[in-house]
Amino acid sequence: MEKLREEVRAWVAANHPGDPGWKLPQSALEVAEDRQFDWLRDWQRKLYDAGWVGAEWPREYGGGGRERGTQRVIDQELARARAPFLLNLVALSWAGPVILRYGTEAQKRQFIRPLLRCDEIWCQGFSEPGAGSDLASLRTTAVRTGDAWQIDGHKVWTTLGRYADWCILLARTDPAGVKHAGISYFLAPMKVPGVEVQPLVKMTGEGGFNQVIWSGARIPADALLGREGQGWELATATLQFERGAAEGSAGGSGGGAEQVERVAALARASGRDADPVVRDRLAGFWIREAALRANAQRARIPGLVSDRPEALPLMQKLTASELTQDLSDFACELEGDAAGLWIGDRGAIENAEWQRTYMNSFAMTIAGGTSEILRNILGERALGLPKTR
Amino acid sequence: MNLHLRYEEEHALLRAEARRWLDERFPISRVRALAESESGEDPADWKELAALGWLGLVVPEKHGGAGLGAVHLAVLMEETGRRLLPSPLLPSTLAALALSLEGSEAQRARWLPAIASGEARVVFANGTSVWGAERADALIAPERAGLDVIEARAAGLRIEPEIVLDRTRRSARVTRGGGVPLGATAPSDRLVAWACVALAAEMAGGADALLAMTAAYAATREQFGKPIGSFQAVKHPLVNVLIGVESLRSLVYAAASALDAESPDAETLARMAKAQACDVYVFAASRAVQLHGGFGFTLDCDAHLYLKRAQTTRPAFGDAMQQRRWLSERLMGTTGPR
Numbered sequence: 001m002e003k004l005r006e007e008v009r010a011w012v013a014a015n016h017p018g019d020p021g022w023k024l025p026q027s028a029l030e031v032a033e034d035r036q037f038d039w040l041r042d043w044q045r046k047l048y049d050a051g052w053v054g055a056e057w058p059r060e061y062g063g064g065g066r067e068r069g070t071q072r073v074i075d076q077e078l079a080r081a082r083a084p085f086l087l088n089l090v091a092l093s094w095a096g097p098v099i100l101r102y103g104t105e106a107q108k109r110q111f112i113r114p115l116l117r118c119d120e121i122w123c124q125g126f127s128e129p130g131a132g133s134d135l136a137s138l139r140t141t142a143v144r145t146g147d148a149w150q151i152d153g154h155k156v157w158t159t160l161g162r163y164a165d166w167c168i169l170l171a172r173t174d175p176a177g178v179k180h181a182g183i184s185y186f187l188a189p190m191k192v193p194g195v196e197v198q199p200l201v202k203m204t205g206e207g208g209f210n211q212v213i214w215s216g217a218r219i220p221a222d223a224l225l226g227r228e229g230q231g232w233e234l235a236t237a238t239l240q241f242e243r244g245a246a247e248g249s250a251g252g253s254g255g256g257a258e259q260v261e262r263v264a265a266l267a268r269a270s271g272r273d274a275d276p277v278v279r280d281r282l283a284g285f286w287i288r289e290a291a292l293r294a295n296a297q298r299a300r301i302p303g304l305v306s307d308r309p310e311a312l313p314l315m316q317k318l319t320a321s322e323l324t325q326d327l328s329d330f331a332c333e334l335e336g337d338a339a340g341l342w343i344g345d346r347g348a349i350e351n352a353e354w355q356r357t358y359m360n361s362f363a364m365t366i367a368g369g370t371s372e373i374l375r376n377i378l379g380e381r382a383l384g385l386p387k388t389r
Numbered sequence: 390m391n392l393h394l395r396y397e398e399e400h401a402l403l404r405a406e407a408r409r410w411l412d413e414r415f416p417i418s419r420v421r422a423l424a425e426s427e428s429g430e431d432p433a434d435w436k437e438l439a440a441l442g443w444l445g446l447v448v449p450e451k452h453g454g455a456g457l458g459a460v461h462l463a464v465l466m467e468e469t470g471r472r473l474l475p476s477p478l479l480p481s482t483l484a485a486l487a488l489s490l491e492g493s494e495a496q497r498a499r500w501l502p503a504i505a506s507g508e509a510r511v512v513f514a515n516g517t518s519v520w521g522a523e524r525a526d527a528l529i530a531p532e533r534a535g536l537d538v539i540e541a542r543a544a545g546l547r548i549e550p551e552i553v554l555d556r557t558r559r560s561a562r563v564t565r566g567g568g569v570p571l572g573a574t575a576p577s578d579r580l581v582a583w584a585c586v587a588l589a590a591e592m593a594g595g596a597d598a599l600l601a602m603t604a605a606y607a608a609t610r611e612q613f614g615k616p617i618g619s620f621q622a623v624k625h626p627l628v629n630v631l632i633g634v635e636s637l638r639s640l641v642y643a644a645a646s647a648l649d650a651e652s653p654d655a656e657t658l659a660r661m662a663k664a665q666a667c668d669v670y671v672f673a674a675s676r677a678v679q680l681h682g683g684f685g686f687t688l689d690c691d692a693h694l695y696l697k698r699a700q701t702t703r704p705a706f707g708d709a710m711q712q713r714r715w716l717s718e719r720l721m722g723t724t725g726p727r
Contacts, residue, residue, distance in 0.1 A: 294639035
């Protein structure tokens, strides 16, 4: 692994794309302009061609077939080098792993390589205006007519929707069936008549976030993943990937460990580093960051999780997203009056990066199960408490 | 900072053995009976702890101990903390660590074999209030040049049992002639790191026991026709305890692994674990009392036993505020206010 680490490090040093000369988005959730999209797609393609994307996925479908642990080393090195993020987020981290686990041979052969190489972009069609935390109350329908499914409904929170070729789509196939049992899971084409993508604007003013109106869109019969009515099970598996509770991402989840050091530098720059209150809070954040990393390591040691194996995987997204939110809020407070300045103002600190991080952090405390829903799930699965409702 | 958690089969075996023995020997009814007793302990337990090899767990093999590392120590402390072990294993272990890390060759040769065999009661002392001092044969205190070993029969030494909050862990007021407290200097950084891991592990065990007890109660106690654990106002605070406890266990084993690997980050991680332990144990105890409702407030509910242990253990080797102060200096440099 150390040899691999050196190899990746040398490759990134030689191939880092540098600064594009315009503002890069912070994550795939904010990609809204064509030049951003093109630049990031080219970067992922280059990484794939070098063998750094899908390194552990099966060779026969386009992966690297390498041993377990390889991808983690690659991701860590990419994060260390502050390399740009991987564009095809939904595909690499949740659609792909779900197709590998539940897809037919034909589906794996069709979809895996193009999604790893960024030749085909994926989005997610789960949430609806009336079905957020209560996802199983979704009302989008799929009606079988001849050799096609006809889709009607309204989906929101569609990251990369504007650019997507495919969508992991939840729709109700049995309107009479019980709430969860009537749902099916589709690998639906986006570039067909009857699919309209409308941009939504986030509180930062950024786009990248869409709603999709499906009106009589016809998708092929073989777009079904798994069995008819198996959608809820597959959706649950997808959400586990999305929350980081299951291993198997094709890359891009290296994470930065040096956030607290950046805030410490900010405290110094703003002349508040001698304030014992500021120092106490900084130390508290440092502990939370270390705990997050220690949790990630302990989760991989069976003997140290046997008392409560469900807890650490389910905690991952919850604790990481809340730390980012609290820490970026603290950074904004340290900025003083500059916290009121926005991107482009010459007085803005780091071009208002912390303000942007703070506001964007709510995407992670809401998407893929809100922090409140995750606390319910943790209470029920890790502590054996009775269901809420 | 690099983390390399290490946990092998041998650690799992020690845990299984410790848990089995402690579960069998220390049901809460016996812990309560010992807490109410005059001395607070049973000499038969001490003999058993010696026979199991746990009094000498960290004592080097050449001095008659098992010579095991920090991960082993964390495992044993976590399991004893779960059961509120009413026996001075912890202050004895701190004394053994102090001697092993800082003692002179003569001090080690004289005292470590006796500690490991259970033949001599030796406890660590820093300040006036000393755990396990009442029945000790000797006390170990940090001094400018190494360690001071004070025999309990030494002239001018006064050992006076204190009236304590946590009756499962007894302490005594120890002073020398002229009212001088033991321990003229702060313990060494290495000893602090080991002590923080031992204490944080014990506190993790206690907090985890509180969590299990409270979750089980919330799953069965009914109000408004439902188990109270189905209400989010009960469920979410318990999950916050869970997150705290799980993070604490991770920090404890990260710190213990770092000590065993002699990593330069060991003291930082150990102090992080102790800071987390102080906050989490007290939080777990307060939620346990609160969520047990009216029953939680009574002497019959076990929650207060742990709450008292948490409050008593918090200041040892630095509470959360003191640990964070040290950590902030590590993070920011020593430019803070004096």
